[in-house]
Amino acid sequence: MTMHRRRFLTNMGLGLTGMATLGALAACEGNADEDGPTGEGTPSAPSDSAPSGRSAVIVVGAGISGLAAARHLADKGKDVLVLEARNRIGGRIWTSEQWAGTPVDLGASWIHGVDKNPITDLAAKAGARTVTTNADSATEYVASGRQADNAAEQSIQRWRKATTQALASNQDQNDDQKDTSVRSVVELALNWPSLSNDDRSLVSFALNDYEHEYAGGVNDMSGLFFDNGANIKGRDVLFPGGYHQITDLLAKGLSVRTEHVVRQIDWNSGGVTVTTDKGAFQGDHVVVTLPLGVLQSGAVKFGPGLPADKRTAIDKLGMGLLNKCYLRFPKVFWADTDWLMYAPSLDKYGQWEQWINVNRAVGQPVLLGFNAADFGRTIEGWSDAQIVASAMDTLKTIYGGGIPQPTDFQITRWASDPYARGSYSFYKVGSTPAMRDQLAARIGDRVHFAGEATHRDSSATVHGAYLSGIRAAKEIAG
Numbered sequence: 001m002t003m004h005r006r007r008f009l010t011n012m013g014l015g016l017t018g019m020a021t022l023g024a025l026a027a028c029e030g031n032a033d034e035d036g037p038t039g040e041g042t043p044s045a046p047s048d049s050a051p052s053g054r055s056a057v058i059v060v061g062a063g064i065s066g067l068a069a070a071r072h073l074a075d076k077g078k079d080v081l082v083l084e085a086r087n088r089i090g091g092r093i094w095t096s097e098q099w100a101g102t103p104v105d106l107g108a109s110w111i112h113g114v115d116k117n118p119i120t121d122l123a124a125k126a127g128a129r130t131v132t133t134n135a136d137s138a139t140e141y142v143a144s145g146r147q148a149d150n151a152a153e154q155s156i157q158r159w160r161k162a163t164t165q166a167l168a169s170n171q172d173q174n175d176d177q178k179d180t181s182v183r184s185v186v187e188l189a190l191n192w193p194s195l196s197n198d199d200r201s202l203v204s205f206a207l208n209d210y211e212h213e214y215a216g217g218v219n220d221m222s223g224l225f226f227d228n229g230a231n232i233k234g235r236d237v238l239f240p241g242g243y244h245q246i247t248d249l250l251a252k253g254l255s256v257r258t259e260h261v262v263r264q265i266d267w268n269s270g271g272v273t274v275t276t277d278k279g280a281f282q283g284d285h286v287v288v289t290l291p292l293g294v295l296q297s298g299a300v301k302f303g304p305g306l307p308a309d310k311r312t313a314i315d316k317l318g319m320g321l322l323n324k325c326y327l328r329f330p331k332v333f334w335a336d337t338d339w340l341m342y343a344p345s346l347d348k349y350g351q352w353e354q355w356i357n358v359n360r361a362v363g364q365p366v367l368l369g370f371n372a373a374d375f376g377r378t379i380e381g382w383s384d385a386q387i388v389a390s391a392m393d394t395l396k397t398i399y400g401g402g403i404p405q406p407t408d409f410q411i412t413r414w415a416s417d418p419y420a421r422g423s424y425s426f427y428k429v430g431s432t433p434a435m436r437d438q439l440a441a442r443i444g445d446r447v448h449f450a451g452e453a454t455h456r457d458s459s460a461t462v463h464g465a466y467l468s469g470i471r472a473a474k475e476i477a478g
Contacts (some may be wrong), residue, residue: 054282057476058274060262060300061093061289064108064462065450067250069287074254076477081283082256083276085419089251089258092291092420092452092461095242096410103242103366104326106412110463115234117240119246119463128245130237130309131361138339143201145397147335148343153201157344162190163206170223177469179429182210185223197346205343208353208372215320216426217373225427230457240362243462262290266303267446270397287472292439292453293319293421307443313435317427319335320460321415323376325391327406328359329365333399336360340367342394349376352394367395378412387411393395425453425459442466448472 055072059066062084063176069112070080088094094107112131114120123130140148140156148156166189167182190203207218214226241247258280264275266288290300293315306314334340340355350373358366369391371379379387388409395403414423429432433456440454450472451465458464 004066041191054224054271054284056283057081057085057285057298058272058281058283059287060265060274061088061091061232061287062086062247062251062258063289063291063451063465064093064247064250065452065465065469065472066091066287066289067247067254067313068466069289069448069450069473070254070256070469071250072470072473073477076473076476079280080255082254083262083274083281084256084258085261086465087258089256090244090247091289092424092465093247095239095244097242098307098410099328099364099408102328102362102366103240103244104366104368104410105239105243106324106410108243109238110236111463112236112461113234113235115231117463118466122246122249122466123239126245126249128239129241131240132235132237133338133356133361135236135339137337138341139335139337140341140343141398142343143345143348145399155199159199159202160206160209161169163203166190167223167226174224177410179224180223181206181429182221182223182226183218186218201346202343204346204349205353208350209418211350212322212354212370212371214426215322215372215423216318216428219374220318220428222427222429222431225431225433228427228433228456232461237471238361247461257435262300264301264303265447267305267443272446285448285476287448287450287469287476289449289451289469289472291316291319291420291422291451292425293415295417297418297421299418307441310441310443311440313431316428316431317435317439318426318431319422319453320373320424320426321376322372322412322423323372323414324412325371325387326410327367327369327388327391328408329367329406330404332359332365333403334367334395340398342398344394352391369394380416384409386410396429426460440471442472442475447474459463 054415056079057139059070059080059082062082066082067089072081073080092107094441095103096106097103111119111123142148142152152421163186166186169189172186176327186203195203197283210218210221214221260278262274262276264287266273272283274281274286294300297318334357339356340357342353344353350371352369352371354370356368358364358368368383369413388406414420436454438461440449442448449460450468452459452461452468455464455468458467
């Protein structure tokens with residue numbers, strides 16, 4: 001089982017909502033809370049603060065890549081200013097403390113592979129406690145809701161293996177580098193028209209693993225490069241106290257101006273100008289850490305324009321989507337494993353197939369359901385009540401109609417977040433690993449780029465984002 005080995009999860013949860021009871025839902029549907037909590041000690045400046053002076057380096061974005069770059073530069077003695085659109089730091093790391101005593105991560109959740117991982121070192125420095133999650137600690141359920149017996153488990157594993165082999169064979173044997181989607185590769189290799197509906201459902205269950213892993217839809221994901229990157233080694237761990245402990249550590253003492261929405265970035269031989277909704281800032285260098293989805297949206301203009309190969313990379317790489325739905329219950333009624341996996345019927349492809357048992361990490365009766373790619377995008381248009389009801393339909397199918405209603409919930413809508421426009425990047429059909437290098441390439445000696453999408457070996461991970469920030473900083477200060 002491979003789910004969530006490289007998951008980055010995302011930014012700010014535009015559309016995060018939570019009520020004391022579900023009885024309040026009808027009056028509160030669609031009430032989006034765009035303002036996230038800020039960790040204690042978070043540096044910031046008043047939102048109406050005016051530009052002053054000139055900075056050696058301006059960093060656009062206070063996510064982990066921006067904070068990594070700013071921290072490295074500040075430690076080298078550089079004068080650094082960080083501009084952040086949100087009212088908080090962290091970017092695609094966002095710990096909600098809405099539930100007293102039970103922080104939950106709405107963005108990134110895991111250190112994926114603790115061995116030789118820079119985030120592991122930062123966690124130790126921050127004194128942050130971690131808890132291991134094990135992909136093999138899973139309880140699987142079939143479409144009827146019953147727990148998979150030995151025969152069902154064998155069928156599930158058979159089709160997982162067949163799907164994996166089909167994709168591996170395509171990568172090994174595709175000498176002409178003709179790229180097609182993950183779904184096309186698998187359906188052709190497994191002779192999809194000959195499969196029964198039951199077998200198609202299990203193949204689809206296997207395919208949905210890839211959507212949760214890489215955030216792209218299997219109709220869009222590159223069959224050649226979907227899994228390109230360095231192997232991850234070591235355990236996967238969560239932060240019971242929240243991932244914000246890492247970003248708070250990096251941000252300590254930095255000059256960060258929140259609620260400064262960048263509109264344009266200009267440069268010439270004399271320096272850079274970063275124009276925000278609060279005014280223009282002058283500097284010698286700029287580090288741009290805008291998420292791929294924001295670059296694709298064109299919300300930030302560049303003058304005198306981006307090089308053609310960088311524009312191509314922006315256009316052809318994919319920005320994926322993974323949404324979270326935390327449900328808090330009065331008691332635990334589910335299996336005591338890290339993961340709960342549900343294989344729905346074919347007509348419910350991609351719906352509530354993966355859950356994590358938060359209770360095992362924090363000792364509270366909380367379940368976390370994930371929805372990726374197309375279905376994840378579909379539910380962003382639903383009300384909170386509809387999303388919770390849909391999640392409960394699946395849980396009732398598995399555990400029966402007598403289970404309690406949740407007492408509270410927290411929901412994310414990553415694609416609707418104007419400062420993220422999705423969750424993390426993936427290889428879309430027609431994109432290549434070289435495009436990440438093109439996205440990362442600096443422009444002259446003034447404009448530098450960082451962010452998870454720019455890291456060829458570890459895209460879609462926190463450590464990849466962090467390392468990209470260090471790389472950009474070293475381009476400036478060594």
